[in-house]
Amino acid sequence: MDQHNITEQRLTELEIKASFTEDLVEQLNQVIVRQQQQIDALGRELARLQSQQLEQGSGPGFRSLRDELPPHY
Template structure:
């Protein structure tokens, strides 16, 4: 009976570890899912902000080289 008790205890320990691993996996999956949702929201917000910014190439006026000279010249 002692050998059977040892086997049963080991089997119970393995089942407990499997349940804990399954719970942890479910928690991690939920965390990854929520993070992905947040990433998608942030990407949409970033794209909205980019569209609101003026085009830097169109906004920059043509500059003369004389404008580049230091004031002491």
């Protein structure tokens, strides 16, 4: 093989690797977007549950130490 063919082969291999890398980055980006959507939904649900808990009067008020015992006691 002459130098031109070797260079051409290396360039082709680099283009293939770049293509796979672009695909991987896009897949990872989609995962991050889905995870952020889940985090946002969980944050909204937590806020809703906290406000519901406050409305019911069972918010973070006085708690007996007996309520804090681990379940195995």
